[in-house]
Structure formats: structure tokens, C-alpha cells
Amino acid sequence: MELPESPTQSAGPALVLIHGFPLDRRIWSPQVDFFAPTHRLIPPDLPGFGVALHEKSIQTLEDYARWLLAVLDGLGVGSFVLGGHSMGGYVAFAMHRIAPDRLAGLALIATRSAADSPETAATRETNAQKALKEGPGFLADAMLPKLFAGDPPPAHVPTVRSMIKIAKSAGVATALRAMASRPDATPQLATLKIPVLVIAGRQDKIVPAAEAEAMAKAIPGARLVWAEKSGHMPMLEEPDLVNRELLALVKQAAAPR
Numbered sequence: 001m002e003l004p005e006s007p008t009q010s011a012g013p014a015l016v017l018i019h020g021f022p023l024d025r026r027i028w029s030p031q032v033d034f035f036a037p038t039h040r041l042i043p044p045d046l047p048g049f050g051v052a053l054h055e056k057s058i059q060t061l062e063d064y065a066r067w068l069l070a071v072l073d074g075l076g077v078g079s080f081v082l083g084g085h086s087m088g089g090y091v092a093f094a095m096h097r098i099a100p101d102r103l104a105g106l107a108l109i110a111t112r113s114a115a116d117s118p119e120t121a122a123t124r125e126t127n128a129q130k131a132l133k134e135g136p137g138f139l140a141d142a143m144l145p146k147l148f149a150g151d152p153p154p155a156h157v158p159t160v161r162s163m164i165k166i167a168k169s170a171g172v173a174t175a176l177r178a179m180a181s182r183p184d185a186t187p188q189l190a191t192l193k194i195p196v197l198v199i200a201g202r203q204d205k206i207v208p209a210a211e212a213e214a215m216a217k218a219i220p221g222a223r224l225v226w227a228e229k230s231g232h233m234p235m236l237e238e239p240d241l242v243n244r245e246l247l248a249l250v251k252q253a254a255a256p257r
Contacts, residue, residue: 012039012081012250012251012253012254013078013079013080013081013104013105013250013253013254014039014040014041014042014072014077014079014080014081015035015039015040015041015042015080015081015083015246015250016042016043016044016068016072016077016080016081016082016083017031017041017042017043017083017084017085017088018043018044018046018068018082018083018084018085018087018088018089018091018092019043019045019046019049019050019085019087019088020084020085020086020087020088020089020110020111020232021086021087021172021175021176021179022049022136022139022143022163022164022167022172022175023049023085023160023163023164024045024046024049024050024051024052024163024166024167025043025044025045025050026050026159026163027085027160027163027233027235027236028043028235029236030235030236030239030242030243031043031235031239031242031243031246034239034243034247035243035246035247039250040077042072042075042077042080044068044071046064046067046088046091046171046175047064047067047171047174048167048168048170048171048172048174048175049163049167049168049171049172049175050163050166050167052171053168054168054170054171054174055067056170058174058178059174059177059178060094060178060181060182061090061091061093061094061178061179061182062094062097062098063178064091064094064178065091065094065095065097065098065099066098068091068095069095069098069099069102072102078102079101079102079103079104080102080103080104081103081104081105081106081107081246081249081250081253082095082103082105082106082107083106083107083109083246084106084107084108084109084111085109085110085111085235086109086110086111086206086207086232087111087175087179088109088111089108089109089110089111089112090111090178090179090182090185092106092108092111093113093182093185093188094182096188096192097188103194104194104195104253104254105194105195105196105197105249105250105252105253106192106194106195106196106197107196107197107198107199107245107246107249108196108197108198108199108215109198109199109234109235109242110199110200110201110204110206110207110212110230110232110233110234111207112207112211112212112215113184113185113186113188113189113215113218114184114185114186114211115182115183115184115185116179116180116182120180121180121181124176124177124179124180125176125177125180127139127172127176128172128173128176128177129173131169131172131173131176132169132170132173135165135169136164136165136167136168136169136172137164137165139164139172140160140161140164140165143164144157144160144161145205146205146206146231146232147160147205147206147231147232147233148230148231148232148233148237149201149202149203149229149230149231149237150203150231153236153237156233156236186215186218189215189218189219190218190219190220192219192220192222193220194253195221195223195249195252195253196219196221196222196223197222197223197225197245197246197248197249198212198215198216198219198222198223198224198225199225199227199234199241199242199245200212200213200216200224200225200226200227200234201227201230201231201232201233201234201237202226202227202228202229202230203229203230203231204230204231204232205231205232206231206232207232209226212224223245223249225241225245227241227242
């Protein structure tokens with residue numbers, strides 16, 4: 001697959017940014033503009049989203065993590081800082097479960113550690129079946145009002161809507177089912193021995209502020225940063241804040257410990 005990344009090689013670890021559901025790498029456009037001149041930045045499309053084809057071999061979050069490891073191995077990337085937004089955070093927890101030695105740092109952005117409730121898992125299965133029958137377009141109207149702090153910003157609506165509409169039906173269904181079956185990552189939090197950044201939107205309609213705060217408190221030494229004006233998309237709503245904090249994390253991960 002064609003994988004966008006900065007050609008710049010920095011002294012520190014690569015920064016890998018994983019988008020949330022049902023979006024694609026374009027959510028990281030402000031971060032690409034900021035980091036590309038000075039850092040090796042890798043923002044892939046997960047299989048089934050953006051330009052990436054659906055892969056039948058992927059069924060679980062661990063499968064997504066193994067796919068990502070294979071991509072990074074192909075690029076010659078050893079250790080890296082991994083940033084995960086929403087579902088991307090679930091992939092990050094899976095990465096920590098299967099390859100903790102590869103992680104130099106972790107950014108958890110608008111995400112949670114808890115597993116789905118039975119009700120949420122059931123809704124995901126309903127949506128998976130609908131996506132396979134009708135395509136993923138219906139998710140745009142359902143999700144857009146939930147993604148931003150206020151009304152969806154006009155500048156972002158067409159792009160976000162297009163991300164959802166071009167997602168592959170099978171990829172959307174796979175992701176929904178992988179999220180529904182994911183384990184509770186809360187017991188992992190105390191085992192994170194790397195620099196961890198938690199960025200939470202104060203006005204997030206999907207991950208409550210209290211839940212984000214509890215997750216951060218359970219991670220030894222984690223830094224919690226509130227995006228006060230943001231909902232579920234702080235990388236677009238407050239890009240300068242996200243860029244600054246990610247840069248600090250990369251520097252921390254590169255420092256001798």
C-alpha cells in the first residue's frame with residue numbers, strides 16, 4: 001500500500017499516528033504540516049479506510065497491531081511513539097499487549113481503556129450488518145454531531161463526511177466487530193512503563209471527561225492534557241495544542257532514562 005510519511009529522519013523515534021473510526025489519516029493533516037519538516041511521521045490508513053484496502057485476515061485489534069508492525073518493519077522502523085485517536089487508542093493498547101518493547105511512548109487521544117458494554121457491542125453488530133448491506137454512508141449523519149464540541153465546523157464537515165463515505169463496507173464491519181470484542185484494557189494501565197500522554201476533549205460527547213481522567217490517573221506518570229474547546233476531535237479542533245503536546249512526548253521518549 002502507499003503509505004504517507006515524512007521523508008525527514010530525526011534523531012528521535014518515529015511518530016506513528018493511528019486514526020479513529022470510521023475516519024482515515026486525513027484527521028492528522030495539521031500534525032503532518034507541523035511534524036513533517038523535522039520528524040519522521042507515519043500516519044497510515046488502517047485497512048478498509050481511506051486508500052487502504054480491506055484485508056480479510058484482520059479480525060481483531062491485535063490483527064490491526066500486527067499489520068501495523070509489518071508496515072513499520074518494512075519501513076525499517078524500530079522503536080516508535082504511537083499516538084492513537086479513539087479506535088486508534090484501542091489499537092495502541094493491542095500493540096502494547098503484543099509488542100511492548102517497540103513502544104518508546106504512547107499518546108492516547110480521545111479514547112478509553114474500558115471494553116464495550118453489552119448494549120454498545122450489540123449496537124456495533126447492528127451497524128456492521130447495516131454497513132455490509134447499505135454501505136457506511138449512514139454513519140456520517142449519525143456520527144458528525146457527536147465528533148465536535150459544538151455544531152460540526154463547516155470547514156471540516158465535507159472532509160469528515162468523505163472519510164466516512166469512502167470507507168470500505170467490509171472494513172467498517174470488521175472494525176466494528178473488532179471494537180465490540182476487544183478486552184478491557186484497564187488492567188494494562190498500571191503496566192505502562194513508558195512516557196504516556198493523554199489528551200482529552202473537555203466537551204467530548206463520546207468519551208466522558210471523568211472516564212478520561214480516571215484512565216490517566218491509573219497510568220504511572222501519565223500527563224493528562226485537557227483540550228478545553230474540543231470534543232472528540234482535538235487534533236482538528238485544537239491542533240496547536242495537540243502538536244505542542246505530541247512534540248513534548250516525542251522529546252521525552254527520546255531522552256535517556
